[in-house]
Amino acid sequence: MxxxxxxxxxxxxxxxxxxxxxxxxxxxxxxxxxxxxxxxxxxxxxxxxxxxxxxxxASPTVRVTDTELIAGKARIPVALVGEATAHRGEDARQERGPGLDARAWLLIRGWVDPVVRIPIEDAADPAPYWLVSTRHPDTIAAALREAKTSANKTA
Structure with missing residues (x-):
């Protein structure tokens, strides 16, 4: 499929x-x-x-499908991600800088200011969340919610 x-x-x-x-x-x-x-x-x-x-x-791709999140070369099933949050401006700077957890997985590009923070709900994964640069953080968060909703309906 x-x-x-x-x-x-x-x-x-x-x-x-x-x-x-x-x-x-x-x-x-x-x-x-x-x-x-x-x-x-x-x-x-x-x-x-x-x-x-x-x-x-070298420009990476960010993609959300109905089954997984793909950010650059990394992929994770949507079943293992939590509620994504969009960050812009000063909030995004805080996420990329002082508020950053050193264990987080990053796909950051300096020329893209907004980021989306995606919690990882897999106990075996050492990264507590992914922080991904994107020009449309709200759209990614909505796509992840939609993917999780459809995954829960089919499960």
């Missing part, structure tokens, strides 16, 4: 990050232009494109 996707999000880099990465262009030009103009331009272009490619390829 295929599971139905209730929520899907790719944590793409923010646009400002591509401008920040562009700083490799003048840096590589500064190093290579004194050696050879063509080599400097080629190296600058290759380095920038390589950095952009890495940013795009």
């Amino acid at each position: 295929d599971s139905m996707t209730l929520y899907h999000e790719r944590l793409w880099p923010a646009p400002w990050l591509f401008f920040a990465v562009a700083l490799v262009i003048p840096a590589s030009l500064l190093v290579f232009l004194p050696i050879n103009d063509t080599a400097g331009i080629v190296v600058a272009a290759v380095l920038y494109l390589g950095c952009v490619t890495l940013l795009l390829v």
Whole structure:
């Protein structure tokens, strides 16, 4: 049986990050232009494109299906998660910083401010909760509630 996707999000880099990465262009030009103009331009272009490619390829996916939560390479059955809570602004900063439990499992991206905190209800799991960056924390929390509700009805 295929599971139905209730929520899907790719944590793409923010646009400002591509401008920040562009700083490799003048840096590589500064190093290579004194050696050879063509080599400097080629190296600058290759380095920038390589950095952009890495940013795009390394962007994790967050997905909620009717049976599991997938965050990056980690997955957990929805039956083992508690009531997710959405955090934005100062509340999200508190969750990522001073209020963070060192045992928590993290999927955090600096360019995505909101987070969702998902308690883990598996006694064998050393992580008390997952903290996941997302642009739509309320939507993920709602999708997890829906998945748990449908899982309880079928059980």
